[in-house]
Amino acid sequence: MVTTRRFSLEPSGKFKGKTIGFRHLQCLLISLGFSLLFAMRVNLSVAIVAMMDNKGSNPDFTEYHWSQQTKSHILSSFFCGYILVQIPAGGWARRFGGRLLLLLSVTLSSIFALITPLSVSLGGWQLLCMLRFCQGLCQGVTLPTIATLMSKWAPIEERSALQTYCYSGAQLGIVVMLATSGVLCSSSWGWPSTFYLPGLLGLAWSCLWLVFGASTPRHCKHISAGERAMIEESLGHDTKSAEFAKTHAVPWKQIFTSKPFLVLIFNHCTNNWCFWTLLTQIPSYINSVLGKDIKSNALLSSLPYIAMLALSMICCPLASWLEKSKLLNATVSRKIFNTIGQWIPVVTLVSLGYLQPDQGDLAIILLTVTVAINTIGHFGYAVNHLDLAPNFAGTLMGIVNCSANVMSIIAPLVVGYIVTDTTNVYQWRIIFTVAGGMSFSGNLMFLIFGTAKQQPWNNPPQIVQEAEPLKSLSVDAEKLEKVQEKV
Template sequence: MVTTRRFSLEPSDKFKGKTIGYRHLQCLLISLGFSLLFAMRVNLSVAIVAMMDNKGSNPDFPQYNWSQQTKSHILSSFFCGYILVQIPAGGWARRFGGRLFLLLSVTVSSIFALITPLSVSWGGWALICALRFCQGLCQGVTLPTIATLMSKWAPIEERSALQTYCYSGAQLGIVAMLATSGVLCSSSWGWPSTFYLPGLLGLMWTGLWLVFGASTPRDCKHISAAERDMIEESLGHNQKNAEFTKTRAVPWKDIFTSKQFLVLIFNHCTNNWCFWTLLTQMPSYINSVLGKDIKSNALLSALPYITMLALSMACCPIVSWLEKSKLLNATVSRKIFNTISQWIPVVTLISLGYLRPDQGDLAIILLTVTVAINTLGHFGYAVNHLDLAPNFAGTLMGIVNCSSNVMGIIAPLVVGYIVTDTTNIYQWRIIFTIAGCMSFSGNFMFLIFGTAKQQPWNDPPRTVHEAEPLKSLSSDAEKGQEDRGELGKGDVILLE
């Protein structure tokens, strides 16, 4: 006998989840925690402008005469630590629960943010590189942990929308940090306040997460039984399956020989190249090429991410309705949104490199469109690891994020070596063209090989019970019928 159970990716016709439930509170807390982690990640992108040139900010704080190469090393150091724990983090979260690792990530990162200004005054750029490396190490568990949490909390019918709500915390953190950093740098607290504010808020968040956070609906004390059963029924989870998933070995060979997963990695890498090129270099571009001061620089740098956040929130209900109504199957939906998110930026990025310095308003519009439209990728490639193997979502996200965030190291370094004169628009043109080509190639491969079908290696191994030998069954049947006097010589036995 062969026993196996597969749970379809397609939404159930009988889905009756409440519009608002405890799973949404979990998403809200995850989103807020993620926003604070991103605020601690990007604060240096604006602060370093004031640290290297304090004319447009509070001049009472020290200025550091670092080269562009040194600046690139500082901005890249975070990602050197960030990629190291990505792959094991998924397994840790699966085994020990996502609640613990998200708590550690936010708490320790907050402490490092608070001591950053002191580390610069003590050890200069070398010590801040070391500190950012350690902060990256702590945040390396974040995305695999969120993926693991979502694989337990998000019903299939709400998967894209709930995960996008969580990931929108990144835009919220970027917006909040970039929008306020200019004012903070010019205030009496100076550029160190860009590190103090998110650090303190992060420690406050940990208190909320300790009270309300949970790794799974079954571990949650506050969720109603009806909502818990609805989530577990949608995902096919029960106590026995949950225990088996925790201890099951990761099918590494199947993962790394899956062309669908390899394409997902490639798509993540090309998208991250564009994302981190813009996120880390936009303040420098706006300051050097467009000639904006630190206050207007911060607000203009935040504008694309404000638009991105608004577009993300507006699209979530639409995508959720499309999935529940089955107007589009999952694979078609992923490819449509992925194409919009990655091929429109190809045009805007390359166009950006051909603008004159006096076309500042048009440059801001193109930057805003490039960054904002990229949010639709949350409904495309960004949720695809949950499609392929929800039982190993954290591990897949760890592998993908480890690979893709190598781009977070390489992209700023490439900018540092190509853009030797930050006022030279021709050097920036090379950077934008490279980013556009990356975006085009990533989606092209996803269109050909990408899929949202659940892969066979996600399921537990099939249990096969050997049938008894046919001859043995025949002799047993003959003997039984002879004992009852029902079988005569020459009679034929039919085995069902």
């Protein structure tokens, strides 16, 4: 006798969840925590401009005469630590719960942010690199942890919307940090304040998460019974499937031989190359090519991410409505959003490389469109790991993010070696063209080979029960006949 346990991960015919519930508070807290982590990640992109040129900010603070190569090493050091724990982080989140890992990530990152100014004064760029490396280690668990949390908290009918709400915290952190960093660097507190502010806010967030955060609806004391039942019904969770997701061995061979998953890795890598090239280099480009001072630099650097955040908030309800109404199946929806998010930036990036320094306004417009449109891809590739294998969402995200953030290390280094003269528009043209080519090839592969269908290796193995021996069955039949004769 063979018993097959399989639960559906397709949207139900009629979604009965409340518009606002405790799951949305979880997403809000995750989004805010993610925004603080990104603020602590990108603050150096603007702060390093002030550290290497204090004339445009606060001259009372020490100026560091680092080369462009040294600057590239500093900006890349975070990601050297970031990629190391990506893959094991998914397993840790399954075993220990996402609540604990996210708490440790934000708390330790905040402490490292607070001691950054002291470390620079004591050990120079070498100690700064080491500190950023450690901060990268702490933040390396973030995305696998969020993926694991969302696999337990987000109903199928709200998956892409809730996940994108969480990811939008990244844009919020970037916007706030870049928009305020110019003022902070020019204030009496100087560039160190760009590390103190997110560090203190991160510790405050940790207190809130300690009270309200939960790994799953079952572990949450504040959620209503109705909302908990609705989430678990949508996800198909039961005792056996939950135990499977926690204890079953990861099917490594099936994962790394899965064509849809390998395509997802490639797509994520190409997107990260484009995203981090812009995120780490926009302040330098605006300062060197467009000739803007530190205050206007910070505001202009944040403008693309303001547009990105706004567009993300507009598209979330649209994506959620499309999923609930089932006008498009998941695979078609993912590919449409991914194409918009990755092929429109190809045109704007290549165009950006052919602008002249006196076309600053047009350059800002193209940068804004490039970064803002890219957020639509979050409804495509960024939630695809949940489609392929929700039971191993954290592990898949860890593998994908580990691979993709190799690009986060390489991209700034490539910029450092190609852009030897930051005022040379022809050198920047190479950078933008390469980024555009990466974005184009990533989505092309996703269109051809990508899918949102759940993979067979996500499910628990079939439970096989041995049939009773024929001999014992015949003995039972004889006993039954004797009883009937007596009656």
